[in-house]
Amino acid sequence: MAGSALKERRGPEILAPAGNAFKLRTAVRYGADAVYIAGRSFGLRSAADNFSEGEIIEACRFAHAHGTKVYVVLNAFMFSDELDRLPEFLACLETAQVDAVIVSDLGVVETTRRHSRIPIHLSTQASTLNSRAAAFWRELGVSRIVLGREATIAEAAAIKEESGVEVELFGHGAMCMAFSGQCTISNFTAGRDSNRGGCIQSCRFHYQLHKDREDTNYTETGTILSSKDLMSLDLMENFVRAGIDSLKIEGRMKSPFYVATTTRAYRMARDQVVAGKSDVDRLFSELNTLSRRDYTRGNLAGKAGADSVYRQDRAKPQQTHFYLGHLLEDSANGRVLLQLRNGLERGSSIEILPPREEPVSLRVEEIFDLRGLPIEAGKPNQVVSIPCEHTHFQREWIVRAAHVEHQQQFAV
């Protein structure tokens, strides 16, 4: 397809995770077309802060004001008594004007359909991988399917064409090794339902391999069941060509730094491809700023092989940066006000991450505490101000710093 034809396509929606209100605002500011959040019940990430009903209403107001959609996950496998409580929550979601709910359980699909007009997206937990299944779900009122992570981009395009339903694919982040929704290790070994927010991540454990049950000899396999992290920045053109409706970034539990960096990189990549140009190498280096496992394309460009297994006994990839904090106010009068998440020493360099421009480096010549007194170093969680001549930095922009071994590369 020629570049001009690509320009005629919008490319996939960039769908970002938002584990709490600040992460939601971060995702919106850094370019998400849509965000997914959870209420205090019915989702799979119980350890995330999640949103009260009041916060969901505010989240929708904020996101919609910026042209961003809000999807609410209801993807736990539910028991009957929980379904009894669901209509009340659905009414709240309708009041908030959420744009869709993400559901995996047929009982939840049916209850949502009966009690609301909210569009229904089918979760990846349902492991939908064929056109007939997609058509089945469409007939039940599902408007979009988050396909199983086992689908290739080409298969997703075929399913979309044959079933007439919108398709969404995970494009970035940690991924289950098992078919999503088909893993019950936590249920049986720990009494915590992995499909109800209790996953203990047994697939990340280290294992030894034996020939039989009583065998005392073993092969040290390391993290034999653990998957590398998904990364598809260099496949953006394939997403655009295939007409995939949405590219989802995993990680409601991850930091605002992760949300900002991934959302910004994928948004830029999508916009560049649609505009007929692309600088994937530059954007890829942005993703390397994050803490992560090795990257894999997963199944997106072809079925995942042995090289998609994350062997933790190998050298861990070195993240180049760490999360320093965020701006508490717009920069003005020659300074920025910063809430620190990690320590900051006088003389070090930091980078402000604007949503749509290159990162801006600053040398920290002086640090002041909230009383205006000069200090040598700021501690994690402390609020500090530092002199800065830039006046266009905005509240809640993310600030990062390079690890020592990478400082030369990113020196001011």
Add this chain to the structure above:
Amino acid sequence: MLNISSSLPFRVGADFSARIPGLQEVFLQHQDTARLGRDDDEAVTSQATSAKEVGLRRVLVWDLPCENRDITVFKELIQRLGSDWFDAVITLDPGAASFCMQNLPEKSRYLDLRIGNHNLIGIQTWCERFQPECILISNEIPMPLLTEMRPHIPCRVAYPMFGKLVIFHSPRKLVSPVDPSHEDHEYLQRYITSVEDGKRFPLLENKHGTFMFYEKDLWLLPYLAEAEAAGVDTAFLDLSQFEGEAVVRALADYLKQPDETGLAAVKQYLGPRLTRGFFKSNRTDKQFTRLNNEHILRRDEMTWVGTVLETKKKEYIAFESEGGFAVGDQLEIHTPDGKTLELDITWIKNSRGQKVEKADGPGLWLTNHTAKVSPKSRAYRRD
């Protein structure tokens, strides 16, 4: 007595399996359609023939999470072997069920609902859409819950009561890349021990990927009467991971005369530890929530002001706030460790240290200090 369905042990004829008292039907596991299947065309049709000869119904297992190509593979199987050799098909995937409904309307439909499907509305909707003759439900539905649901389920209900429990299925091959001694890439049986907790799990790799089984085998045969009373119509015995006739003989003897001797005879074919699964109660029926600190979750019933970022004893409290509070207001502060404190606002400063009467917008605001307030505390205005 409860009817019994069973998959077949490897290399054991359906006619021999008919010794199991109450056995009504056998599950045929072709290697192309059943995720744990080992039988090829010849073996599966031979099993089907012998099952018919001894009066057993034959249920073809198609329990893969299907890609489009898996549906093509199933079509080719039917084109190759016809469809006279089985009476019903059990499917896991709605696409597979839909295919059977459309293309094999004369065959009975069974649905494999062993993962999830814990609520009545969902089960009823599956039944309404596919009109199955039988559903195989989750062991995570305990008997008390099934007793409540059963009168409202419009088809036969089968319940897993014996065998190995699949707890993990990945389409990726995970054993062969790390096993230096493997000879057969098509079917690898191994065990893995978790370094973290010392548990040892059976592991299997075949053409459909990698499967992990629970370290304890499901053992509910002493509870057949209890299951029947709760409304189970059919006990499903999964023998597919066993090999040879001895396990069938031991099971048959036990079911004819359930006693300690019979139990010991069966147990030698099972793992060292047995489980009832969730038959009696389900510990996972409550969502896992204890990682959240409820004290710092925002409360909608109060007027939200902001979050405490920093405090300096006897000097200030710094709030990140959208504003909306003024000198003279009384704030209620909820600390992370569960205390509820009051703060009468006597002064407010902006982030530049300038005194103001009102926090009138988003940003950082400093107020007078009060004891015991810590960062991450949540502040609400008392109206």
